Amino acid sequence: MFFESENNMGKLTLYGIDASAPVRSVLFTLNALDVPFDYQIVNLFSKEHLSPEFLKMNPQHTVPTLDDDGFYVYDSHAINSYLVSKYGKDDSLYPKDLQQRAAVDQRLYYEASVVYNTIKNIVYPLVFLNETTIPQSKFDAISEVYKTVDTFVAKYSYVAGDQLTIADFHLVTMLTTLTTFVDIDAEKYPKLNDWLSLLKDLPYYEKANAKGLEDFGNMIKSKNYTVIIQYFNMAELTLYGVDASPPVRAVKLTLAALNLPYKYVQVNLLEREQLSPSFLEKNPQHTVPTLEDEGNFIWDSHAIMAYLVSEYTPSDELYPKFPLKRAVVDQRLHFESGVVFATALRSITKLVRASIAVPQERFDAIVEVYDFVEKFLQDHEYIAGKNLTIADFSLISSISSLVVYVDIDQSKYPKLTTWMKKLQQLPYYEEANGKGAQIYIDSIKATNFKLAS
Incomplete structure (x- = not known):
């Protein structure tokens, strides 16, 4: 040549x-x-x-x-x-x-x-x-x-x-x-x-x-596209819940991300509908969210989200199968369950709804949550790495509720602020989480809660 x-x-x-x-x-x-x-x-x-x-x-x-x-x-x-x-x-x-x-x-x-x-x-x-x-x-x-x-x-x-x-x-x-x-x-x-x-x-x-x-x-x-996930083994899904509940909203985000049709049944917790015999047959723990799938019942938002991804999409992006990646997602889910929801959100909500003055330590617990999440986001766009996962849905539903008690300081928590804005730009965010979060916030503001002296 x-x-x-x-x-x-x-x-x-x-x-x-x-x-x-x-x-x-x-x-x-x-x-x-x-x-x-x-x-x-x-x-x-x-x-x-x-x-x-x-x-x-x-x-x-x-x-x-x-x-x-x-x-x-x-x-x-x-x-x-x-x-x-x-x-x-x-x-x-x-x-x-x-x-x-x-x-x-x-x-x-x-x-x-x-x-x-x-x-x-x-x-x-x-x-x-x-x-x-x-x-x-x-x-x-x-x-x-x-x-x-x-x-x-x-x-x-x-x-x-x-x-x-x-x-x-x-x-x-x-x-x-x-x-x-x-x-x-x-x-x-x-x-x-x-x-x-x-x-x-x-x-x-x-x-x-x-x-x-x-x-x-x-x-x-610039195109702001949406991924349409093709689901299979599709049955009629029914979600039992209440809009103000962060765990219910986390499941709604997952259902929306997967583009799964479902029937939504509101459960009036104030009227104790969750304690009715018919509901107790579905979920003896009488909690929301509860998912019904062809006569099978699953409760706890984390279990429901993991089930939905595993059952209804061939992609594992929202809940990775690779052991190390899944372990990180699972860690964030347990953090949300044990620290964010139980220790920070539920404990302060109970005091407020009972008209009990809130001790400073309850507010400090929320600040500690923000500190942790800022660290989680130090090197990645999302809570558990480079990709959106159910861990993001779980945490955004709770954190978007915590802001009624403690504002997020953008200068102190730039990564957390950016992450929240990114989640809020999801095309299904407002319907799945935004409206319910506002219902929760408005209900808490109406109590005129006070800091304990």
Whole structure:
């Protein structure tokens, strides 16, 4: 194979948009080859790619498109192999050895046919059709991609062997794009995580990928989409509860997140309906929430939420199956149950409703809850890590009630404040928790509770 030197180089112009993963793969190759080029941004939203001038270069009107001194190449795979063949000092990025090349080509075809379509199936409806919901199955496809690429790098440092190739450039731009929707679990995919770290250490990674990835992420975040989880084994669910109850609201948040239809039956605790024979048959502890599922009854909000995720969705994101991640979620749930709800919220509520002056230690217990939660959020967006879980639902329902007793100081608790705002932006938050929290707050304010002297 003949490799042309820089002295024979024509004028290179790349047409593209930073947010495009295929464009970024070409930016990787150009930087790896240290080839000078002009970069022209094509505004797809203004349909510049449909202009007569662009169509003369590329009748498929796609980006990236490369202009090499009047010779036009489109499709990122074709561009990258062309660049290495013409401008590479050797063939390491696209080997001429037939077996090595076959391995690279296989990865390229996998990326083009499977990975790219996984992204396109999510992004195109969101960005160009202005849809606001994504089926869970499309997110599940991302996990399958991670699983497959993890096997590619199980025995080798790179996706097609022990040396860096254009296959790595294609897959790293695609997989980092997919992380906008689903994070890569380093414990579940350790080899994939190591490979990604290796690519991020390349001296041109930031220039080739980081800015475009950020642009893509900002574009997707602006869409405020909702994931529609497809449930199975669906039976008629009935939830017994009262809106003011934080545990009931935690279950409502879970039902809403899972997009599960259910019947809601209000239980009048003041009239002691929970002590009626019919209710005691359902739940001998006479507590709310209580869930009925085809004649089976489950009570305690934590048990109900865990059951709903396990029974009605194939995804484990809200309640992870991986032992370490589940242990963290479970710890937060027990913290909410034993410390936040029992020690802080229920104890002060009983005093207030009994018109007993509240000792300072009850308020101090609430402050201690805020201190703990601020620490939980120190390194993560959510209570138990990078992803939203039922632990967030459990804690937000209680903490949004505690604020009636002790305001959250934003300067003292910046992480807690940000987390609450993030939860409040969930499309189902107001209906599932906001209204009930306000009912609780209004009922407490009406008591004109006092601090004990």
